[in-house]
Amino acid sequence: MEVVEHSQMKRKRTVKVAAAIFFGLLLVVTFFSNTFQQITLPKVKTVTPSFQELTFIIEGEGTLxxxxxxxxxxxxxxxxxQIDVEVGDYVEKGQVLIKLDASTAHNALLDEKSRLKQQQLRLEQLQENYKLTAQTGDESTLRNAQIEMESLKLDIEIQERKIRTMQEKNESQATVAAPIDGVVTEVNATLGTSSNPGQPAVQMADLSQGLMWELTVDAELASNxxxxxxxxxxxxxxxxxTVQATLEKIEDAGNMNSESGGSAGGEAANSPVSGKQLTFAVYESDLKGGERVGIKWEKKSGRANLTIPKDVVHTDNQGKYVYVVEEKKGPLGNQFTVQKRYVTLGKTDASKQVIQNGLLGEEQVVTESSEPLNEGERVRW
Structure with a gap:
């Protein structure tokens, strides 16, 4: 009897040991299988949203x-x-810029003066003839002589006015003078040729009106x-x-590349965004224009908002979203999956994006992934 009981107990121990070994091996295989699977999952990096101020930056260079x-x-x-000025010369009002060849006009004026002298001599002759005719008493002849003299006098008046006009023109147009105090910015005249009447012979900058510089930035940045x-x-x-400048105008500039004319962001690099043209006025007596100027201007938003890195935002046909990592606890360890979280965006600066709705601030937002992600996919973290 004792032998039978001993044999039964031995079998039970054997069964227990075998079961323990079996379940142990099962756990080991499951563990290593799970570990191997974990290694093959996409690896992600995350960031927690934080409350920060935005920093708006304008950078650029150009010409005054x-x-x-x-x-x-x-x-x-x-x-x-003769051309008496060059580009960049400072000139005063009334100063001669260009001298013109007035020889043809001068000769024409001399011809007209000669014609006037001929008319005056003719009038003197008529007046002498009139005196002689007056002695004969022929009224008809006297009347005709009188009419001829009066007509000639009118011709002489016309000729004198013509000469005065030509003299004034010759004097005023013999040179091209500066209408203002300023700086010569362009000379289009050429020696030996006539100027094009539809093109300015010279262009001048009125320094009393100051200088300006234009810079194009994206519209979102300009809104601040x-x-x-x-x-x-x-x-x-x-x-x-440095020199002080004042922002005088903000105007539409159409579409621009997001990498040009300042840092504001909001979209992927190189994508077209709505632009604004900024016009800065500069009043500095030592500057003549043409100098290279540049700006690096930082401005804080003045208020902290919930922000994430702007390049983690994605877009589909339902709107803007981010990937967040969600944790699920299990008997063999925690599992992590990615889920889409649709968000409402606010303002952005060069690196940060304000989130108005969709995140609480405690989420783990995916910033990098070793492979493209799909919603619900397991990842390693």
Whole structure:
């Protein structure tokens, strides 16, 4: 009897050991299978949304231009004899810019003066003849002589007015003079040829109106700026040499590349975005225009908002979304899956995107992934 009981107990122990070994091996195989599967899952990096201010940055370089350009025309049609200025010269009002060859007009004036002298001599002769005729008493002859003299006197008056007009024209058009104090920005005249009447012979900048600089930025960045704000521009690449400028105008500039004209972001790099043209006014007596200027202007939003990196936002036909990692606890360890979270966007700067709705601030938002992701897909973290 004791032998039978001992044999039964031995079998039970054997069964228990076998079962333990079996379940142990099952656990080991399951563990290693799960571990191997984990290794093959996409690896992600995440970030937690945070409350931060936005920083708006304008960067760019360009050339100072004149606010008011005055065209100076030569309507004489005469050939250019001498050019007395070059681009960049400062000139005063009334100063001669170009001298013209008035020889043809001068000769024409001499011809007209000769014709006037001929008319005057003819009048003297008629007057002498009238005196002789008056002695005969022939009224008809006297009347005709009188009419001829009066007609000639009228011709002489016309000729005198013509000469005065030609003299005034010759004097006024013999040179092209500066109408204002300013700087010569363009010279179109050519020695030995007549100026094109439809093109300014010279163009001048009115320095009393100041200088300007134009810069195109994206519209979202411009929405944070105000007309009248003062900024510092650096001169000729030297950040230590600056000049004060005032933002005078903000105008539509059409579509632009998101990488040009300042940093604001909001879309993927190189995508077309709506642009605004900023016009800065510069009033500095030491500058003549044409200098290279640049700007690096930072402006804080003044209020902290829930933000994430702007390049983690994706788009589909339902709107804007981000991927978030969700954790599920299990007997063999925690599992992580990615889910789409649709969001409402606010403003953005060069690196941060404001989230108005869709996130609470505790989520783990995917910033990088070793492979393209799909909603509900398991990932390793």
């Amino acid at each position: 231009l004149h606010q008011n350009i005055v065209p100076v025309y030569d309507a004489s049609g005469w050939k250019v004899e 700026l105000e007309i009248g704000e003062e900024v510092s521009l650096y001169i000729n690449g030297n950040t230590g040499q």
